[in-house]
Amino acid sequence: MPERVYEHQEIEARWQLRWDATPGLYKADEDSSRPKYYVLEMLPYPSGSLHIGHIRNYAIGDALARYKWMQGYNVLHPMGWDAFGLPAENAAIKNNRHPYEWTHANIAEMKRQHRRMGFSYDWDREVTTCEPEYYRWNQWFFLKMMERGLAYRKLANVNWCPECATVLANEQVIDGCCWRHETTRVEQKALSQWFWKTTAYADELLRDIDGILEGSWPDRVLTMQRNWIGRSEGTEVDFTLEGTGEKIRVFTTRVDTIYGATCVILAPEHPLAQQLLDDAGRARAKEMIDARKLKDVSDVLKDGHFTGGYAINPYNNERVPVWIGNFVLMDYGTGAIMAVPAHDERDFEFCTTYKIPIIPVIRPVDGELAVNPKAPFTDYGIAEIAGEFSGMTSADARRAMSAHAEKHGFGNLSITYRLKDWGISRQRYWGTPIPVIHCADCGVVPVPGDQLPVLLPTDAKITGQGKSPLAEAESFVNVNCPKCGKPARRETDTMDTFVDSSWYFYRYCDARNSNAPFDSKKIAYWFPIDQYIGGVEHAILHLIYSRFFTKVMRDLGLITNDEPAARLFTQGMVIRDGAKMSKNKGNVISADETITNYGADTARVFELFAAPPEKDMDWTDAGADGAYRFLSRVFRFVTRNVDRESEGHPASDRKALRKLHQAIHRVTDDFDSRWHFNTSIAGLMELLNLLCDEEPNLSKAALDQILPAFVLLLGPFAPFAAEEMWEAIGRTGPVFKQPWPKYDPEVEKEDAAEVILQVNGKLRGRLIVPFGADHATLEKAALADPKVQSFIEGKQIVKVVVVPDKLVNVVVR
RNA sequence: GCCCGGGUGGCGAAAUCGGCAGACGCAAGGGACUUAAAAUCCCUUUUUCCGUAAGGAGAGUGUGGGUUCAAGUCCCACCCCGGGCACCA
Numbered sequence: 001m002p003e004r005v006y007e008h009q010e011i012e013a014r015w016q017l018r019w020d021a022t023p024g025l026y027k028a029d030e031d032s033s034r035p036k037y038y039v040l041e042m043l044p045y046p047s048g049s050l051h052i053g054h055i056r057n058y059a060i061g062d063a064l065a066r067y068k069w070m071q072g073y074n075v076l077h078p079m080g081w082d083a084f085g086l087p088a089e090n091a092a093i094k095n096n097r098h099p100y101e102w103t104h105a106n107i108a109e110m111k112r113q114h115r116r117m118g119f120s121y122d123w124d125r126e127v128t129t130c131e132p133e134y135y136r137w138n139q140w141f142f143l144k145m146m147e148r149g150l151a152y153r154k155l156a157n158v159n160w161c162p163e164c165a166t167v168l169a170n171e172q173v174i175d176g177c178c179w180r181h182e183t184t185r186v187e188q189k190a191l192s193q194w195f196w197k198t199t200a201y202a203d204e205l206l207r208d209i210d211g212i213l214e215g216s217w218p219d220r221v222l223t224m225q226r227n228w229i230g231r232s233e234g235t236e237v238d239f240t241l242e243g244t245g246e247k248i249r250v251f252t253t254r255v256d257t258i259y260g261a262t263c264v265i266l267a268p269e270h271p272l273a274q275q276l277l278d279d280a281g282r283a284r285a286k287e288m289i290d291a292r293k294l295k296d297v298s299d300v301l302k303d304g305h306f307t308g309g310y311a312i313n314p315y316n317n318e319r320v321p322v323w324i325g326n327f328v329l330m331d332y333g334t335g336a337i338m339a340v341p342a343h344d345e346r347d348f349e350f351c352t353t354y355k356i357p358i359i360p361v362i363r364p365v366d367g368e369l370a371v372n373p374k375a376p377f378t379d380y381g382i383a384e385i386a387g388e389f390s391g392m393t394s395a396d397a398r399r400a401m402s403a404h405a406e407k408h409g410f411g412n413l414s415i416t417y418r419l420k421d422w423g424i425s426r427q428r429y430w431g432t433p434i435p436v437i438h439c440a441d442c443g444v445v446p447v448p449g450d451q452l453p454v455l456l457p458t459d460a461k462i463t464g465q466g467k468s469p470l471a472e473a474e475s476f477v478n479v480n481c482p483k484c485g486k487p488a489r490r491e492t493d494t495m496d497t498f499v500d501s502s503w504y505f506y507r508y509c510d511a512r513n514s515n516a517p518f519d520s521k522k523i524a525y526w527f528p529i530d531q532y533i534g535g536v537e538h539a540i541l542h543l544i545y546s547r548f549f550t551k552v553m554r555d556l557g558l559i560t561n562d563e564p565a566a567r568l569f570t571q572g573m574v575i576r577d578g579a580k581m582s583k584n585k586g587n588v589i590s591a592d593e594t595i596t597n598y599g600a601d602t603a604r605v606f607e608l609f610a611a612p613p614e615k616d617m618d619w620t621d622a623g624a625d626g627a628y629r630f631l632s633r634v635f636r637f638v639t640r641n642v643d644r645e646s647e648g649h650p651a652s653d654r655k656a657l658r659k660l661h662q663a664i665h666r667v668t669d670d671f672d673s674r675w676h677f678n679t680s681i682a683g684l685m686e687l688l689n690l691l692c693d694e695e696p697n698l699s700k701a702a703l704d705q706i707l708p709a710f711v712l713l714l715g716p717f718a719p720f721a722a723e724e725m726w727e728a729i730g731r732t733g734p735v736f737k738q739p740w741p742k743y744d745p746e747v748e749k750e751d752a753a754e755v756i757l758q759v760n761g762k763l764r765g766r767l768i769v770p771f772g773a774d775h776a777t778l779e780k781a782a783l784a785d786p787k788v789q790s791f792i793e794g795k796q797i798v799k800v801v802v803v804p805d806k807l808v809n810v811v812v813r
Numbered sequence: 814g815c816c817c818g819g820g821u822g823g824c825g826a827a828a829u830c831g832g833c834a835g836a837c838g839c840a841a842g843g844g845a846c847u848u849a850a851a852a853u854c855c856c857u858u859u860u861u862c863c864g865u866a867a868g869g870a871g872a873g874u875g876u877g878g879g880u881u882c883a884a885g886u887c888c889c890a891c892c893c894c895g896g897g898c899a900c901c902a
Contacts, residue, residue: 218818219818220896220897222817223816223817223818223896223897223898224897224898226898227897227898228898230898232901234902251902302900325900327900327902328900328902331901332902336902337902338902339902345814346902347902416901416902417901418898418901540897609825609826610826610838611825611826612826615826618825620824620825622839623824623825623839626838626839629838633853670829673829674829676827679826679827679836679837681838682827682836682837682838683837685836686836689837756833758883760882761832761881761882798882801832801882801883806832807883809832
């Protein structure tokens with residue numbers, strides 16, 4: 001057959017039509033006898049257009065899904081839309097168009113691009129989080145959390161982004177700025193807000209990082225989560241306030257230094273501070289609190305004010321002054337600390353500023369106790385001037401002193417976390433309404449389960465002015481109290497959209513269920529997710545919320561898995577000319593543009609080839625040209641060799657088949673272990689190069705093995721081209737349903753071993769010998785090699801190292 | 814400051830278990846085909862030195878040490894880049 005030109009546009013358009021006309025092509029069923037495999041890519045926000053960053057994410061997942069199908073797995077590969085969120089609302093304000101319309105138009109557009117890319121999703125399971133059929137279960141979970149005391153409302157200082165005009169969770173504040181507006185400083189506002197008790201699971205979230213997830217999730221993600229949870233072991237100790245006898249509880253990780261405590265410092269917000277301070281002092285406290293709103297505490301100089309009160313250190317009965325200090329945080333530990341200036345940087349700075357005594361009580365293991373130190377000694381050492389604990393190491397003293405506090409009832413061991421509860425209230429329209437009613441008589445009343453969903457009103461006025469738009473919708477707000485029946489008001493805040501994405505992957509297992517979020521039996525079949533794939537930017541936000549949600553659902557008895565995903569893969573970013581792609585820079589490359597210029601297959605192959613998937617990759621048009629050239633060479637090679645009658649030379653056949661089996665081996669290994677598709681594709685390129693070299697001498701029999709195997713190997717990376725070639729060589733049926741080729745260790749083996757000859761570790765020659773040549777033979781052959789001889793002449797042979805089939809190293813002096 | 818990654822040609826990278834450094838691709842240069850261009854195909858391409866040449870010798874994976882017959886790979890110290898956490902007591 002004459003070779004055909006690789007007309008990517010025509011080929012891809014035709015196969016897209018055929019696939020679209022095959023409903024259920026990628027359908028996944030629960031009742032399969034084959035082992036299941038759940039591969040999941042993080043669902044996108046429907047911003048309006050797929051770009052090459054999305055393509056990279058989906059190309060990885062799609063290659064894996066297709067490989068697993070070919071390996072005989074029952075694959076679940078779903079896709080959906082993280083459809084609530086601010087951009088829809090902002091677009092609505094700008095274009096005077098309802099967020100629902102805007103969102104759905106974007107989804108339709110992105111789905112069209114998905115189809116052009118040929119990704120293998122089971123669209124019957126599509127989840128769109130802004131649909132009542134989905135968000136009603138957010139509300140259902142909210143009620144369940146309330147029942148279990150995991151959802152509560154409190155007045156708190158919360159993060160406020162002026163740009164978003166809404167509250168943010170701690171996880172959504174990056175370097176004091178909003179996660180979506182990197183230059184907008186987040187302010188502190190006191191508001192009544194709903195929280196979910198993520199802290200109730202702090203310990204388990206941490207424990208499972210070290211147990212279940214260690215080794216299966218990327219280290220850097222686990223590290224980030226460990227840091228975020230921030231577990232800290234220490235001791236809580238009560239200092240007694242002189243006069244009233246009230247207790248001031250402090251938290252310290254260094255109770256071994258407590259004999260050196262020279263004052264107690266309260267956070268300016270501390271209730272006791274308000275009580276101790278006079279009017280002037282309260283004004284100072286307010287100053288400190290206000291200063292924090294403007295700047296990060298870390299940028300501000302130490303500031304303090306004496307309250308006038310004194311407290312007694314329970315260990316040595318010393319009387320120490322009680323201060324307030326701007327660096328003490330109300331929401332960490334107990335909101336109060338003991339200051340030990342001799343052994344802590346911050347305390348040293350504070351006490352030096354205010355001329356508070358500095359008393360060293362820990363000496364270095366091999367040194368003396370410092371006198372009038374110029375700097376704090378913060379290492380562990382030996383306790384001195386510490387009563388019965390003198391002479392103990394810091395570690396022993398911590399244990400003994402904590403036990404002492406517990407025995408005498410003025411303290412105990414304590415574990416403190418940095419993690420805080422998840423604030424989920426948002427003062428915006430385009431989200432899930434929080435299903436509670438505020439009644440003047442009954443207080444906060446949950447909406448009865450049979451009244452769900454609480455639908456988003458369609459007549460709300462969206463202004464972006466920082467008040468909940470739902471508050472303006474009279475028909476929505478005014479209801480009767482479910483308890484007493486009197487007029488009451490609905491909650492007008494909506495939920496953080498991270499709620500939506502915390503459990504969507506469970507819904508995929510039973511996407512059309514209208515009686516429950518899902519059928520637990522289906523979850524038991526599919527979960528855990530075998531492989532989750534997404535960007536590392538979600539390492540803390542989405543992934544910690546999802547883990548929390550999973551644990552709550554397990555404790556509700558809905559599921560049995562402890563973690564959502566058995567394995568996590570975080571792919572690198574796609575950058576352009578060394579810069580992150582962003583709309584502001586105008587360097588975003590759209591999927592449409594790429595598919596038209598290069599084709600979907602080329603885009604996939606290039607993105608997988610340019611770098612290992614966990615690293616950032618730079619998109620270059622020249623690189624994409626290279627991927628196109630490769631596909632086009634394969635295509636021409638295959639089409640011109642269909643039905644070619646040729647005798648061939650056995651030597652060429654053997655070489656070609658050997659390379660083929662080596663390629664199968666390499667691609668299979670890459671899929672099974674480390675996902676370095678760049679080397680998989682390099683292997684296929686090497687195979688093609690060799691086939692072209694040997695082409696005139698290949699027999700029909702060899703080609704009959706090589707062509708189909710090559711097409712199958714290419715299938716996960718370039719599905720359109722593979723399908724076209726599969727048909728061209730006279731085969732039928734989707735490529736991804738064919739069995740994955742197997743390699744034969746006998747065929748892939750080289751004819752003979754190439755043994756490297758070294759003298760003193762330097763390459764001096766090589767030797768072709770049969771496999772399995774023994775030690776003595778190799779040594780003799782190496783020493784007989786003229787090149788080797790020229791380097792050992794006149795020298796004394798110290799020893800000869802022989803690695804069979806590999807290397808001989810002659811060591812001379 | 815603490816904790817994770819990472820540093821290899823002009824560029825993206827490969828070397829999977831301590832055994833030939835630079836596979837594969839890009840870019841560049843040269844050539845074939847063509848009236849010409851595109852496309853395609855072939856060759857060269859880490860570096861220094863010796864040689865007219867064939868060829869040969871040396872250096873080289875951020876820096877400095879170490880282990881080893883043998884180190885990009887293991888150990889120690891340091892430098893640089895990226896990321897996370899941080900007045901968290």
